[in-house]
Amino acid sequence: MNPKLRRIDPLIRRAEERRDAVAREFARRTQLVAQHEQRLGDLLRFTEEYAQWPQGASINPAQLANREAFRARLGEAVTAQRGQVDQVRSQAEMERARLNIAARETKVYHKLADRYRAEIREEQDRREQKSLDEHALRTPRRHPGDEDQTP
Numbered sequence: 516m517n518p519k520l521r522r523i524d525p526l527i528r529r530a531e532e533r534r535d536a537v538a539r540e541f542a543r544r545t546q547l548v549a550q551h552e553q554r555l556g557d558l559l560r561f562t563e564e565y566a567q568w569p570q571g572a573s574i575n576p577a578q579l580a581n582r583e584a585f586r587a588r589l590g591e592a593v594t595a596q597r598g599q600v601d602q603v604r605s606q607a608e609m610e611r612a613r614l615n616i617a618a619r620e621t622k623v624y625h626k627l628a629d630r631y632r633a634e635i636r637e638e639q640d641r642r643e644q645k646s647l648d649e650h651a652l653r654t655p656r657r658h659p660g661d662e663d664q665t666p
Contacts, residue, residue, distance in 0.1 A: 527624045534617035544607035555596045
């Protein structure tokens with residue numbers, strides 16, 4: 516095996532391992548974003564449902580105060596969950612950027628290995644052509660009419 520290829524193969528393997536690890540982390544972060552968005556959606560639906568005043572229901576001042584305090588806590592939970600969604604989304608975007616970099620790095624190593632293989636093929640073709648040329652020079656040429664001209 517060519518020394519250049521022998522040196523690049525471990526680099527390719529490590530780059531692919533890094534890319535795969537980053538891809539797994541990106542997938543985990545993406546799943547986390549979906550979970551946090553689901554929680555936010557659940558909180559928003561619950562907040563909407565709770566905000567609706569039951570028809571025909573009478574409520575005393577203590578119940579009203581409790582209801583408003585609970586709605587305030589729900590609002591705080593929604594705000595906090597929005598912050599969580601933004602944070603995990605930002606982390607997922609950072610992982611996406613890392614994945615793009617890792618994929619590009621892997622692609623560069625593969626292209627370099629392909630270039631090395633092409634150089635090897637070209638060198639082999641040159642050696643083969645040189646061998647054919649040398650063989651052709653050593654082989655006596657026959658000219659038309661050379662057959663059977665023995666005296």
